[in-house]
Amino acid sequence: MASKALAIIAGVGPGTGASIARRFAKSYSVVVLARNPDNYDPVVQEINSSGGQAIGISTDVSDSKSVNAAFDKIKAEYPSSKVAAAVFNPGGGFVVKPFLELKEEDYSYALKSQGQGAFNFAQRAIPLLLEARESSEHPPTLIFTGATASLKGSAKFAAFASGKFALRALAQSLAREFGPQGVHVSHTVIDGVIDIPRTKAWVFEHEDAKLSPDAIADSYWYLHTQPRTTFAFELDLRPYIEKW
Amino acid sequence: MASKALAIIAGVGPGTGASIARRFAKSYSVVVLARNPDNYDPVVQEINSSGGQAIGISTDVSDSKSVNAAFDKIKAEYPSSKVAAAVFNPGGGFVVKPFLELKEEDYSYALKSQGQGAFNFAQRAIPLLLEARESSEHPPTLIFTGATASLKGSAKFAAFASGKFALRALAQSLAREFGPQGVHVSHTVIDGVIDIPRTKAWVFEHEDAKLSPDAIADSYWYLHTQPRTTFAFELDLRPYIEKW
Amino acid sequence: MASKALAIIAGVGPGTGASIARRFAKSYSVVVLARNPDNYDPVVQEINSSGGQAIGISTDVSDSKSVNAAFDKIKAEYPSSKVAAAVFNPGGGFVVKPFLELKEEDYSYALKSQGQGAFNFAQRAIPLLLEARESSEHPPTLIFTGATASLKGSAKFAAFASGKFALRALAQSLAREFGPQGVHVSHTVIDGVIDIPRTKAWVFEHEDAKLSPDAIADSYWYLHTQPRTTFAFELDLRPYIEKW
Amino acid sequence: MASKALAIIAGVGPGTGASIARRFAKSYSVVVLARNPDNYDPVVQEINSSGGQAIGISTDVSDSKSVNAAFDKIKAEYPSSKVAAAVFNPGGGFVVKPFLELKEEDYSYALKSQGQGAFNFAQRAIPLLLEARESSEHPPTLIFTGATASLKGSAKFAAFASGKFALRALAQSLAREFGPQGVHVSHTVIDGVIDIPRTKAWVFEHEDAKLSPDAIADSYWYLHTQPRTTFAFELDLRPYIEKW
Numbered sequence: 006m007a008s009k010a011l012a013i014i015a016g017v018g019p020g021t022g023a024s025i026a027r028r029f030a031k032s033y034s035v036v037v038l039a040r041n042p043d044n045y046d047p048v049v050q051e052i053n054s055s056g057g058q059a060i061g062i063s064t065d066v067s068d069s070k071s072v073n074a075a076f077d078k079i080k081a082e083y084p085s086s087k088v089a090a091a092v093f094n095p096g097g098g099f100v101v102k103p104f105l106e107l108k109e110e111d112y113s114y115a116l117k118s119q120g121q122g123a124f125n126f127a128q129r130a131i132p133l134l135l136e137a138r139e140s141s142e143h144p145p146t147l148i149f150t151g152a153t154a155s156l157k158g159s160a161k162f163a164a165f166a167s168g169k170f171a172l173r174a175l176a177q178s179l180a181r182e183f184g185p186q187g188v189h190v191s192h193t194v195i196d197g198v199i200d201i202p203r204t205k206a207w208v209f210e211h212e213d214a215k216l217s218p219d220a221i222a223d224s225y226w227y228l229h230t231q232p233r234t235t236f237a238f239e240l241d242l243r244p245y246i247e248k249w
Numbered sequence: 250m251a252s253k254a255l256a257i258i259a260g261v262g263p264g265t266g267a268s269i270a271r272r273f274a275k276s277y278s279v280v281v282l283a284r285n286p287d288n289y290d291p292v293v294q295e296i297n298s299s300g301g302q303a304i305g306i307s308t309d310v311s312d313s314k315s316v317n318a319a320f321d322k323i324k325a326e327y328p329s330s331k332v333a334a335a336v337f338n339p340g341g342g343f344v345v346k347p348f349l350e351l352k353e354e355d356y357s358y359a360l361k362s363q364g365q366g367a368f369n370f371a372q373r374a375i376p377l378l379l380e381a382r383e384s385s386e387h388p389p390t391l392i393f394t395g396a397t398a399s400l401k402g403s404a405k406f407a408a409f410a411s412g413k414f415a416l417r418a419l420a421q422s423l424a425r426e427f428g429p430q431g432v433h434v435s436h437t438v439i440d441g442v443i444d445i446p447r448t449k450a451w452v453f454e455h456e457d458a459k460l461s462p463d464a465i466a467d468s469y470w471y472l473h474t475q476p477r478t479t480f481a482f483e484l485d486l487r488p489y490i491e492k493w
Numbered sequence: 494m495a496s497k498a499l500a501i502i503a504g505v506g507p508g509t510g511a512s513i514a515r516r517f518a519k520s521y522s523v524v525v526l527a528r529n530p531d532n533y534d535p536v537v538q539e540i541n542s543s544g545g546q547a548i549g550i551s552t553d554v555s556d557s558k559s560v561n562a563a564f565d566k567i568k569a570e571y572p573s574s575k576v577a578a579a580v581f582n583p584g585g586g587f588v589v590k591p592f593l594e595l596k597e598e599d600y601s602y603a604l605k606s607q608g609q610g611a612f613n614f615a616q617r618a619i620p621l622l623l624e625a626r627e628s629s630e631h632p633p634t635l636i637f638t639g640a641t642a643s644l645k646g647s648a649k650f651a652a653f654a655s656g657k658f659a660l661r662a663l664a665q666s667l668a669r670e671f672g673p674q675g676v677h678v679s680h681t682v683i684d685g686v687i688d689i690p691r692t693k694a695w696v697f698e699h700e701d702a703k704l705s706p707d708a709i710a711d712s713y714w715y716l717h718t719q720p721r722t723t724f725a726f727e728l729d730l731r732p733y734i735e736k737w
Numbered sequence: 738m739a740s741k742a743l744a745i746i747a748g749v750g751p752g753t754g755a756s757i758a759r760r761f762a763k764s765y766s767v768v769v770l771a772r773n774p775d776n777y778d779p780v781v782q783e784i785n786s787s788g789g790q791a792i793g794i795s796t797d798v799s800d801s802k803s804v805n806a807a808f809d810k811i812k813a814e815y816p817s818s819k820v821a822a823a824v825f826n827p828g829g830g831f832v833v834k835p836f837l838e839l840k841e842e843d844y845s846y847a848l849k850s851q852g853q854g855a856f857n858f859a860q861r862a863i864p865l866l867l868e869a870r871e872s873s874e875h876p877p878t879l880i881f882t883g884a885t886a887s888l889k890g891s892a893k894f895a896a897f898a899s900g901k902f903a904l905r906a907l908a909q910s911l912a913r914e915f916g917p918q919g920v921h922v923s924h925t926v927i928d929g930v931i932d933i934p935r936t937k938a939w940v941f942e943h944e945d946a947k948l949s950p951d952a953i954a955d956s957y958w959y960l961h962t963q964p965r966t967t968f969a970f971e972l973d974l975r976p977y978i979e980k981w
Contacts (some may be wrong), residue, residue, distance in 0.1 A: 104859070104910065104914055105863065107856075109856070116848045116853065120848050120852075121848065124839075124899075128837065128841075132837065154906070158913070159910060160913040161910070162910050163856070163910035166910055167852050167856075167907050168903070171899040171900070171906075173902060174886070174901070175890065175898070177890030177891075178892060178893070178898055179836060181493070182893065182895075183836075184489045184490075185490050213478045215478065224475070224479065224481070234444070234461040234464055235486050235487075236488070238487070239484075239485055241481055243480060244478050244480070245429060245433070246429050248425075249482075348615070348616070348666065348667060348671075349619065351616075353557050353613070360604045360609065364600075365597075365600065365601055365604065368595075368597070368655075372595075375593065402666035402669070405666070407662070410665070411612075411660075411663050412659070414659050414661060415655040415656070418654035418659075419655050421646030421647075422592070422647060422650050422654055423651065672977045672979075673943075701965050702966075704967050705964060708964050712963070719955075722945045722952055723949050723953060723974050723975075724974070724976070724977050726973050726975070728969050728972055729971055730967050731970070732967070732968070733916045734916075734917050737970075
């Protein structure tokens with residue numbers, strides 16, 4: 006099984022990240038990265054106990070040393086596996102505050118966890134994706150998770166929007182550089198509340214008013230399966246009831 | 250078979266429209282509309298002879314009388330079928346000329362075939378899509394085909410870009426009005442040369458440099474299958490090698 | 494005085510158009526176009542009685558014959574004048590209705606008055622602006638007035654947004670074609686309620702909540718005075734209190 | 738003279754920043770900030786010797802301590818002056834490299850000098866701008882300088898585009914929060930080569946092919962003079978000959 010291809014997913018908690026891990030685990034060995042093992046342990050166990058293969062590595066994506074250590078460990082664990090997909094999905098830096106109440110750290114942390122984190126992740130993932138071009142069934146794929154704040158800097162969202170705008174800039178730049186080299190780089194815009202444990206108590210007037218993390222994961226898988234003749238770069242996803 | 254759901258596809262020639270028809274014919278009865286029957290006859294025959302069900306109706310989408318006649322005929326042919334999907338894909342109005350050489354008709358035809366045509370089509374399709382909400386496996390779906398010129402008005406593209414911008418405005422407005430009513434409205438941005446008979450002779454330096462119409466059709470089908478918790482509005486599709 | 498340069502302004506009523514006419518009349522002879530002379534007569538008289546020079550010509554911009562007649566009349570009245578600026582500002586096609594209640598004419602009229610009207614106007618204005626390059630103090634300028642609906646197709650705005658999107662496409666295409674030839678083409682996005690007679694009764698919680706037509710006119714004049722080293726294409730204008 | 742209003746301009750070298758300083762010095766006392774005094778000394782001397790008033794303060798905007806010290810010094814020098822305008826114009830973080838050759842520091846420096854620097858500057862400037870609302874002739878104004886890379890993440894521009902996207906997000910967020918409070922927040926998109934000493938040797942086929950820093954400065958002044966009924970948020974500026 007060591008030669009099964011890998012999917013590496015950064016930012017895995019009980020929501021979207023776990024759904025993406027489950028979805029990609031149907032075809033690949035999955036490596037999930039998050040700072041706190043409590044966040045990924047359940048999905049790692051679930052995947053392994055249901056016939057899939059997964060490991061988790063405690064990683065702080067905003068710290069290049071931590072990212073390098075994680076990728077070194079991946080190489081050690083799966084010396085002969087190719088990386089078919091990499092997903093950057095951390096939620097760090099979300100803070101909603103009047104601008105003059107933002108701390109310097111609120112802002113710098115949003116830039117670090119979204120922008121710098123994605124940079125650190127991409128610098129290690131892209132060489133592996135390039136190596137996988139020959140052997141992959143689908144073009145090797147790098148997906149970044151964006152949000153409403155990727156397109157609009159709303160009042161009180163200065164920090165998070167700055168991080169998400171930076172992430173989108175990075176994704177565009179990588180798509181334009183590595184798309185022509187055969188790596189599929191995509192960016193999603195998740196525009197709405199996701200139906201995860203943390204939002205269970207949020208009740209809306211209409212049913213189905215929250216994004217399904219499994220449906221988001223299906224979209225990521227769909228992006229991954231596109232042939233290189235027909236790559237999508239950006240996909241916006243929102244509940245049917247969402248105002249936008 | 251009369252109760253099989255329908256997909257109605259406007260703008261069917263030997264390229265993308267035919268691929269969409271083939272793809273949706275795997276699950277639905279298909280009605281294809283184009284001005285010239287020569288454009289749709291081959292794919293109608295192909296679908297019918299391979300176990301699917303299809304009819305073609307000669308229609309000028311820019312003429313509301315013609316569109317009304319087509320939908321009346323659909324109702325007569327399939328009195329008890331629900332419409333699960335409708336796709337607006339006509340290519341009319343494409344003209345590349347210095348602005349001062351454009352004829353009044355060049356410009357008005359682009360607005361008519363893209364904007365007014367989509368309006369005519371949507372006014373008849375939406376009531377049918379609304380009726381299908383209860384019975385459809387997937388949310389009833391209305392997809393509009395855009396182009397590079399949907400996002401950028403380049404020099405010499407005044408006419409076509411005006412038509413495609415208008416079409417995108419219509420799509421956005423419908424998505425915002427009918428999304429919350431359970432109809433999935435999407436708009437695609439086809440950014441590149443499509444690999445169809447008309448472009449066979451266009452040779453590029455790299456292989457796979459043209460969009461695959463079958464892959465575009467897969468994307469449309471994917472959009473159609475999204476649950477209402479997780480609708481995409483816009484999807485950009487381009488060959489990996491495309492500059493953008 | 495026949496050699497004073499001209500500014501031609503289409504779409505002049507008691508609001509923005511009149512303010513633009515007044516502003517440009519400080520430097521140029523002004524020709525104002527509107528369907529109904531009642532709309533431009535007051536500002537024409539006001540300009541002429543306060544030391545400026547203005548004429549009005551009844552014109553339906555959506556009708557190329559009417560536009561051609563107007564420009565022929567301008568040529569006859571001012572045989573030796575150069576055209577330093579042309580502004581397209583008609584408000585036609587504004588209608589807010591649920592999509593299924595829109596009439597075919599509502600939609601086609603929006604496309605005609607915004608898209609086709611701008612096409613008709615630009616085809617006659619651009620050759621005159623090109624002729625004026627040598628003699629103009631400022632680069633000859635063509636400005637199109639957009640709206641919130643130029644950037645966003647909201648629910649119930651299918652018709653107006655389609656017209657305004659088409660207009661913006663045209664403006665972009667012309668800017669890219671004629672900018673390099675020395676004609677400054679711009680597009681404004683007027684995002685909010687303008688303080689005109691028709692909106693006098695609309696009261697907002699905050700003062701200064703409506704756009705000042707004179708301030709809009711100052712912006713147009715500012716755009717006109719930019720040197721060709723430093724052209725702006727798009728300018729968004731809104732009251733400080735506006736949500737966007 | 739202590740009661741003359743102030744303009745604070747961060748990022749002043751021999752190009753755009755100096756032109757902005759000169760332009761605002763016609764009406765205000767000017768404080769210019771840059772890391773290296775060599776960059777601002779000439780324009781400070783020029784303004785002071787031609788009847789204006791200017792001081793320079795050596796400041797690293799990416800370091801909040803340095804920014805705080807600069808603003809404390811401004812307060813000490815001008816205890817009774819109001820701040821009518823603040824401009825954030827640093828060019829730091831510009832680097833063009835294939836992504837895999839970018840150093841971690843290249844990327845983090847772009848985020849720091851553009852995003853974090855603007856955050857540091859805005860946190861100190863905005864309270865002063867709010868204080869100036871009553872006494873200012875024009876609404877107090879905060880302008881951020883963007884670039885082509887503010888809207889598009891091109892290949893090899895991952896670092897600079899991430900910084901400039903972050904800056905634009907910050908500007909949007911501040912405009913939406915402080916516009917309704919009477920502070921005019923704007924963002925410019927400088928799309929082209931600026932005609933400064935560093936680019937003197939760059940020769941183009943056409944004359945006037947570079948942006949004039951004085952014309953850019955006029956645009957900033959124009960934005961500053963807009964009344965609160967009619968604020969522009971974003972202004973794109975490019976040479977007539979520029980491809981876009």
